[in-house]
Amino acid sequence: MRSNKAFEEQVSALERAVSGLRGLDVSRATEDELVELLERLESGARMLAGVISRVAFRLRQLRDLA
16 A cells, blocks of 8 residues: 555645644634634545545455456
8 A cells, every 4th residue: 555655645644634633722713713714624524525435436446356
């Protein structure tokens, strides 16, 4: 899975981004900031769901060939 350096870098960047979000402190954010954050998080979640779907589809294809 990790024979491609560019692929590994992309996966590592995703892992770092998710780790950064886990530490996000929203306790002092204003309502407007929270609204914007929620919209951006929802958009990112939709994009990530698309990536997950593509990975799952490709995995099923590979398993069907075996």
